[in-house]
Amino acid sequence: MTSDTTAQAQDEAVQLTSELIRIDTTNTGEPDTTVGERAAAEFVAGKLRAVGYETTLIESGAPGRSNVFARLSGADPDRGALLIHGHLDVVPADPTEWSVHPFSGAIQDGYIWGRGAVDMKDMVGMMLAVARRFKRDQVTPPRDLVFAFVADEEAGGALGAQWLVQNRPELFDGVTEAIGEVGGFSMTLADDLRAYMIEIAEKGIAWMRLRVRGRAGHGSMLHDDNAVTKLAAAVTRLGTHQFPLVVTDSVRTFLNALSELTGVEVDEDDLAGSVAKLGPFARIVGATLRDTANPTMLNAGYKANVIPSVAEAVVDCRVLPGREAAFERELDEILGPDVEREWITHLPSVETTFDGELVEAMSAAVVAEDPGGRTIPYVLSGGTDSKAFHTLGIRCFGFSPLKLPPDLDFPALFHGVDERVPVEAVRFGTRVLDRFLRNC
Known part of the structure; x- marks a missing residue:
């Protein structure tokens, strides 16, 4: 049975995702025309402080390139901390090409619409909702959790994660593992079988x-x-x-x-043909x-x-x-x-292995919420802030859990027109993330 506070966190995640999308954080790659990261960071920091977190809001190398950090103490301070990271910036969007305004955050037809809905304000909304729930309910996780909301990922992170790692490494003290984008989303293999693809490497x-x-x-x-x-x-x-x-x-x-x-x-003699059978996900895997x-x-x-x-x-x-x-x-x-x-x-490639207690905790959280789900590792053709965190010796995974409709061309939504995320996928992801962070 879903508790009242679980339902509240799911509702919050949906609402927070919508509100975050409404804050235009377009990163053009040019400092003079990049907007909104400061406003988004202040929004996030305010939501965290409202439930009792102490937050660090820091600019990463240039005015307005703002980041927020908050730490929740765990039961075992001797264990390595877990970093949960998400970026606040988004790529540009041309409103004339969209069915809804890309910064409307509209909730309609079972989806949350707007630039950043899947990349990655949905995960930011889920992180924020779960972090708030843990503080309200006085949840003590197994180990320290470091929540990081960062700038400039869409331009490579020179004024975001890369700067933070080089100039403020103390923010990551004790962190040994991390989760962030792009992974944890489902690929339907059969009516009762879904593979949740967890990123363990990226080009x-x-x-x-x-x-x-x-x-x-x-x-x-x-x-x-x-x-x-x-x-x-x-x-x-x-x-x-x-x-x-x-x-x-x-x-x-x-x-x-x-x-x-x-x-x-x-068939390794026909890898392209084998991958083509994966449908929309063939674009990601093929690359x-x-x-x-x-x-x-x-x-x-x-x-x-x-x-x-x-x-x-x-x-x-x-x-x-x-x-x-x-x-x-x-x-x-x-x-x-x-x-x-x-x-x-x-920026170099990043690679780890698909084993260990953290992987087991991810898998257990997914299966508990979706008995037809199984986790499998995959390689991301793109790049994330993991490249920066990896240089500190942090073991990085892409785990932003979403249970997706089988007919949704999810890969096409990244940086695409009419970017949107299913409401129920965000609710599901919030439950999985909550369960995972209680047992990580």
């Missing part, structure tokens, strides 16, 4: 700028040294290149777990079988009739654990000697 992030130089000239004349032409050719070579299939230890663990659950053997390099930005010229001397492109590279040196060699071969390249952001 490295390498945002790269390419630069090609040529000879400036008049746009009306014959020209054999055009920087734009040379860059376009290089970007096309890179953007259409397919890097080799690589099955890392973490990916193999995922594939073995999936085979055990479904009884279907994964963990090889490195990727996707051109995302182009910049050249200043007038229609002037051939510029320099052309630039930005490429989003994601690199599998252990593939860094081979990836760079392959880049050199594809791009050739005329293309200069520099790293804008270069």
Whole structure:
């Protein structure tokens, strides 16, 4: 039977998620146009202080880039603390493309709508609701819990988690393990069987700028040294290149777990075909079988009739654990000697194993709320603040639990138009998170 305080926490999580979405925390990647993190941090800190927490609100390297920390003491102070982290910023959204305004936080048709609904104000709402419940009900967890609400994740964390780790490491004193995005959501395998995918590894992030130089000239004349032409050719070579299939230890663990659950053997001679059977989740899993390099930005010229001397492109590279040196060699071969390249952001891959008491506690919490659920490990093709926390020796997992409708294309909602999260998924996740943190 659901207690009154459990129901209250679930209701709060839904309402808090909606209210957080209404605070526009758009991170453009440019400090002058990034907004709202201070307002969101003050909102979170106020909610925590209202139930008795002492909070630390700190700016991470620039005005307005605000973060909130709160610690709840556990029964065994000698055990390593657990970090529960979520980011307050979101990527931009164009309201003209949406069915509802992206910062409305509308609750309708069984969903909470808006930018950040799945990335990741739903988890922030659940964290906040559970933290408040524990304080109100005077719950003492097995060990110290550190709740962290941070800035700038969507731009790599240089003015968020990375800055905090480098400049305020004492905030993480005693922390040995962490949970955050992106994992714990369900993938329906059969009517009575769901796999809850817990992230144990993520690819490295390498945002790269390419630069090609040529000879400036008049746009009306014959020209054999055009920087734009040379860059376009290089970007096309890179953007259409397919890097080799690589099955890392973490990916193999995922594939073995999936085979055990479904009884279907994964054909390593046709990995792409096997992964394609996962439906919408094939996009996430497929991207963990090889490195990727996707051109995302182009910049050249200043007038229609002037051939510029320099052309630039930005490429989003994601690199599998252990593939860094081979990836760079392959880049050199594809791009050739005329293309200069520099790293804008270069964050390493992160990897741990799927074992231990924390994993057992996650699995037990999921199964208690969904008897048809089973937890399996997976590799994230993107990147999270775990990259920063990992440098402190913290063992990081992606665990933001959601029980999803089988027909929902959940991966498409990350950074997508009409981003939304099911109300019942947030209620479920709140129950799982509550149960897990009582037994972690």
